[in-house]
Amino acid sequence: MDTVERITTGPRTLPGGAPAARFTASVLVHEPGRLLVTTTTLGPGEDPYLDDPGGDAAPVFPPACALEAVAQGWAALTGHDGPPVIEAVEFGQPLVVPRDRVVELRLTAVAGAHPSTATVTLRSAYLGDEVERVRARLRHRGAGGVRDRMPVVWHPAATVPVPTALPVPPARHPEQPPLAINTAREVYDTLVRRDRRLHRLLRYREITTSGCVAELAGASAMWWFGAAPPEPLILGDPGLRDALLHAVQAWAPDAVLQPLGVDRIWLAGAGPYEQVTLYALRRERDGDVHRFDLEAVAGGRVVERWTGLRLRLVPAGRPPGPWPAQVFGPYLHRRLRELAGFDAAAVLEPGLRRERRREHTALAVSRLLGARTTVRYRPDGRPELGGGRCVSAAHGGAYTMAVVSGTPVGCDLEPVARREHAEWRRLLGGHLALADLIAAETGEPLSTAATRVWSALESLHKVGVTAVTPLTYARHTPDRWVLLTAGRWRVATCVVALRGAPAELSVAVASAG
Template identity: 35%
Template sequence: ATPRHPLAEPLKAALAKAGVGDGVLLVLPADCDSSHVGLFLDAGRAVMAAPNGTRFVVVHHGYGAAGLARTLRLEDPSAKTTIIDFADPAPSDEDAVASAVTTVVAEVAATTDFTEARYGADGGRTVPRLSALAAPKPGPIQDSLDATDVLLVTGGGKGITAESALALAKDSGARLALLGRSDPESDSELAENLDRMEAAGIRYRYERADVTSAPAVAEVVARIEADLGPVTAVLHGAGRNEPAALFSLTEDSFRKTLAPKIGGLNAVLNAVDQDKIKLLVTFGSIIGRAGLRGEAHYATANDWMTELTLRFGQEHPKARAIALEWSVWSGTGMGEKLGVVSALMRDGITPIPTEEGITILRQVLADPAAPPVLVVCGRTSGLATLPIQKRELPLTRFVDRAIVHYPGVELITEADLSDGADPYLTDHLLDGQLLFPAVLGMEAMTQAAAATLDRTGTPVLSDVEFLRPIIVSPGGSTTVRLATLARDADTVDVVIRSDETGFSADHFRARLSFARPAELGERAPRDVALPPVPVEPISELYGSVLFQGKRFQRVLGYQRASARHAVAEIATSADHYWFAPFLPQERLLADPGTRDAMMHAIQCCVPDATLLPQGIEKLYLAEPGVQHDEYVLLDAKERFQDGDSYVYDLDVRNPDGTLVERWEGLKLRAVRKRDGAGPWVPSMLGSYVERACERLLGGTRSVVLEPDPAGRPAEGIAERRAQTALAAG
């Protein structure tokens, strides 16, 4: 503890009396500074020198030792660590001292792994957790920065700060004032960046200065303002990082690391008119939030800089102050400079591509509702020191084993498919192989997307692709892996992979949006003038033209079955179970058998081949319960044909004409072509003859084949003409 700290002796006595065991307790005043670095290091080394499993507890507030404590926990995973943040860590009131002592003793006794607890002035306890912030819609940044502004950038000649400054100046037209230590005459990277700014038409001024020297900063800021005008915005990106483990870290190195982040920011803010500052952005590091092996000093510097940014915003309510705590960037920045990007990726920490980092910066500045502190990161490999706000995943068939889960951001889950667990597979048997149906793929993707965003409702699917079949061997099993990535608060990209390809290739993929229109289209009256096409689908089509088994046999009949237009009645009522009784039964989408029939009913347009789905441009799915409880009417029209690929648009309506589902750009591919070989179901022959005539003769024509009345051939001119009239509709 610091000398004469009011909690030191009371805590020493209380801990001895409580008999909680050995450990190291570091008790600090509110808002430490560089003079406390030696005390930080002494405490850390005492823990590292102690037996495995030693407890380490820090009591502080504001500029404290959280960065060191988090790093120590990562350097020595056996160290049981608790960080206690009191609103007043050095109370003078006797009752307040007693209350604080009681709280600390309880926290020490409960220290079994890693905990960070914050106590407010009212005594309320909170535990910090990261939670996902949905990406805002793209927008202009003019509210934060415009052509009247001068943006002062520290560390701004190179790295991620230079890339960010260049992008912001292009977007806003602001003038740039760049501070750095390098000389463009001898630094090619800096010279190239300045040339890029010149080529982009950006008005800028580069000044060499050591940001840790307040007099030097004040001098160059005066020159900048004389040239460009008053500084109205600051982007602080200066920093120093020379990794060193706690045992080898010196006080001098610690202080030199604090200097550019804390001393540098203070020097800049003291050199400008703070009342004219409308925007302050500090580029910190996720290391300040989580710690990192060999980075106790850098973690502390970034932790303190975030606190300094918050306080500036509180003291200047007209200014917008934002602390961005970045994970490592790929392609540029400190991680590339230190050569640690590959090592971090091996540890499961995903870097941020430069372009994505710039995009996020633009989104934050364009969003007035963005909070003042944001952690920007990819995967963090489940760091114990960076707890994430978790939620339970729903119990659904395809959200089975979660491998990766960042709520609101990403989900990777696996499920095992087999004919025992998934009996519908036996009804989707083609050439001796069980095919995972596209409609169950849609259900699986919807379950994964809904779990990612914690959303309900039926999404709109777009850019749907069925790239490779997912095959299950009879009696065997196939593991599928669903991976999701949220694009915004409503939208998720989903892919399905399979162990058949070592999870290395996408089999199905789509974008799902839960922001769906209230109405799909106008009600249309049903055309009842057409007589039904003389075919009985169950007995004449299924098993020959159509390979689907019982669960999917929903085509009741056709009103039209031509080469490029199909109108069919599709059953919606069926009493089938889709998953084994020991699995969750809930489905998020309407009946998959009905939806599969919407695709395979189009088989009547290409009756001499098997049509398999390849993709869908956009699919407005029917919500459960809105379809008629007996049947719906499918109206499918061919948009175009390209070789063996056929593209259709589908409207699905209830009997009263209400549009309940719409497919735009359903792409089907013909396989298992028979090239006209029979036997033929008579009513299906017309489509084949029509397409064959077009191939041979060119042009377009309609061909309809109307079978003779059941039981006898049409006789005489009158009967044959009646049959012709019937065929012509």
């Protein structure tokens, strides 16, 4: 008959002679080779990464720590000490840790058919409720007849490379001039608004409509647990893994990306790594759930790969901005598809010099389509592309915007300017009534609504719609989008604040309905 051990006191040695770790120190049930149940408590006083969530935010147990917990449960049950392959990961609701109380965590590892495989669950108990926070299957590499080869490095197709103020070259188009933008840390803080433990980002190489490429500092920058890890970490530095997840936030600056699950996580080893390059690529979308693949590369080789990371896009419920200009293009692309069903690549390029508008337009379009793209101009000054692609460009404030689509498109960009009612009447004529209606519907100042109408009329002019065509209000959204119609044309307008810009910008994109 197998021995069942029940222990409710402190640390002990686990199977294979390995010392007990953070999440396996107190064992409740142990059936060797079959079942392991452990318990621990979680609180800001015990776990430094929960001490300072920043602002008024409540401490949240990071998914990176949940993965480390299930890996420790697998290692304790099977006796393996190397990083496992983690599959079929399902994350439950985020675990918010009260500031004044501790939360009990219960880890259950059940052996699979193969001796080095297990299914592990992590639950939390608080005020009598027990909730599953994560479930995963883990196995030793090669277990069950599955060969785990080193993945091949891939790079997402860049659409908007983002040079930075740091002394590193841009990832693509090296012949293009560097741009003066905020440092990577300012970008990261603006987008994520998290505490100091997340400051691993060195720079974004690219922020695209399908993902991002980012450089992250490794364990030499900071341990989550102080100057050195106080215990065995099966998966290595959780701070770096958490930064991998949060760096993807640049792809959707207007929302929170909630992890739902992962098909498979493969690790070459536990590190540490001095510097890691993250490649994040969105593969598909199902409603508000987006599926990404992630690769972390260090020293020229893949050290970690996430396949099928599912992220739910949860709107943050706040107006857009203030953002770095480089995140606006991917945001505009996604919101145009969601609101108007219009698929168009977009980029917002800072550093406008008015006497060189055509050069700035060519640079912006090359960010979208490649350095060898040629922009031609019609006699009336409108830009054109070959290959059945349509392009529109606009210049406003210190920025150039370019939009490229497979169907006719017009765009405009205007700084929001404060003017008196009489001056707007002179500029807009009969369209001032539409501005008054938008101001009444949205609650925004007349000058903001009137600038929307002005930019909408300019975007329609670029697709050949005359000013006498009726322009009507359709609807607006909480994140400051107003949708208009003009015959068969639809115009999506938004107002956004950008870092360093003296005024908000009104953006309008016209497309055929």
